[in-house]
Amino acid sequence: MVKRAICLVLCVALALAAGGCWNYRGLNQMSMVMGLAIDMDEQTGNYLVTYEVFQPVGKDQKSDEQSHLIEGEGKTIFDAARNAKRRSLDKLYFGSAGLLIISQGIAKQGNILRVFEWFLSDAECRETICLAVAQTNKASEILKARGEGNEIISSVVQDIIMEDNKTTSSMPHTQLYKAYNLLKAKGIMLTLPAVHTTLNDDKIFPELNGTAVFQKEKLVGFLTPEESKYYLIACNMAEGAILTIPSSGADKDYLSLEMSSSSSDVSFSCEGDMPVFEVKTTTEVFVGEKGISDAPFKEADILRIESTAGEVIKSNIEKVISKAQKEYRSDIFGFGSRIHKYDLKLWERVGEHWDELFPSITVKVSSEVHVLNTAFIK
Numbered sequence: 001m002v003k004r005a006i007c008l009v010l011c012v013a014l015a016l017a018a019g020g021c022w023n024y025r026g027l028n029q030m031s032m033v034m035g036l037a038i039d040m041d042e043q044t045g046n047y048l049v050t051y052e053v054f055q056p057v058g059k060d061q062k063s064d065e066q067s068h069l070i071e072g073e074g075k076t077i078f079d080a081a082r083n084a085k086r087r088s089l090d091k092l093y094f095g096s097a098g099l100l101i102i103s104q105g106i107a108k109q110g111n112i113l114r115v116f117e118w119f120l121s122d123a124e125c126r127e128t129i130c131l132a133v134a135q136t137n138k139a140s141e142i143l144k145a146r147g148e149g150n151e152i153i154s155s156v157v158q159d160i161i162m163e164d165n166k167t168t169s170s171m172p173h174t175q176l177y178k179a180y181n182l183l184k185a186k187g188i189m190l191t192l193p194a195v196h197t198t199l200n201d202d203k204i205f206p207e208l209n210g211t212a213v214f215q216k217e218k219l220v221g222f223l224t225p226e227e228s229k230y231y232l233i234a235c236n237m238a239e240g241a242i243l244t245i246p247s248s249g250a251d252k253d254y255l256s257l258e259m260s261s262s263s264s265d266v267s268f269s270c271e272g273d274m275p276v277f278e279v280k281t282t283t284e285v286f287v288g289e290k291g292i293s294d295a296p297f298k299e300a301d302i303l304r305i306e307s308t309a310g311e312v313i314k315s316n317i318e319k320v321i322s323k324a325q326k327e328y329r330s331d332i333f334g335f336g337s338r339i340h341k342y343d344l345k346l347w348e349r350v351g352e353h354w355d356e357l358f359p360s361i362t363v364k365v366s367s368e369v370h371v372l373n374t375a376f377i378k
Helices: 002-017 076-089 104-109 113-120 140-144 153-167 176-184 225-234 299-330 335-342 346-358
Strands: 030-040 046-052 066-076 091-093 099-102 130-134 192-202 203-215 216-225 244-245 253-269 276-287 362-373
Touching: 030 104, 030 140, 030 153, 046 076, 046 140, 066 076, 066 140, 076 113, 091 216, 099 113, 099 153, 104 113, 104 130, 104 216, 113 176, 113 203, 130 140, 130 153, 140 153, 153 192, 153 203, 176 335, 192 253, 203 225, 203 299, 216 225, 216 299, 225 253, 225 299, 244 276, 244 299, 253 335, 276 299, 276 335, 276 346, 299 346, 299 362, 335 346
Parallel strands: 030 091, 030 099, 099 130, 130 192, 276 362
Antiparallel strands: 030 046, 046 066, 192 203, 203 216, 244 253, 253 276
């Protein structure tokens, strides 16, 4: 009889537990965070966190805006997140967040690892959230650039970042978990998209503006969108872009070449005690805009275009490598990582001093370009 009573109690308990989620919350009880911007108050040292919160259609019939901003301040990021709740009736839900913008101040102080670790440890936050560094005075200015006034700015910027490599290749697309792994990796430095604001039709819009370069956890500078294109080509991360090259001897006469595909191969050897790297790129293009001349291309013209384009890519990659070595002293190309991966004995010899050795290593660049189509209209 006792056993039957125990079984009955257990069955009732299991039935009650299986009847629903104990911590269930309806959508009308949650504010969905679409993006965040993190700043730091220079006087107090407190974190200032700005959230773009999704506002479902019908929740406020008087407004056509799809989102609004909620701000929080605290001694830690978690503290700021909880303090923001005092300004929102609903619970802030971070599982929907797709964009995290970090201020230059935090990045220059070398505090980004702390930011990454909090988001990775939180149960709701996505590991695939897109990252960016703000070039404005405050990161929150990006979310306040409302554009037309009714967009979800976080989603707009996130989509631009994710689509960039297919069209312009003007900045890297680095997700949270990849950025964290890069900070922990050997022989390679972190890069993130850079974003600022610009005027468009007399309205302030967010705009992607190249690459933020790090030395370990500290922001040390930026690459322009044009420099970023050749950085991505060298790192085998460019999928699509427009290359402009001189068309003829005429001043300001250029060809536009649309990139169809691009690949890069990096190898190294030792000359004496120092490693020497060789970067070989192969790019296939279409002629998208001819320039002044309307005459059909001859075989000699195609060979000239391929040779000129190859020299343009080679020259620009060399300039970006030189800038990374001399100005930023940051191995964003991952040359040291290749030594660590393929020659552990060499890495044991040079790895401890790689940051000091990187600015003086020799890198040889060669670039091939193949024209697939001239787009001539008869």
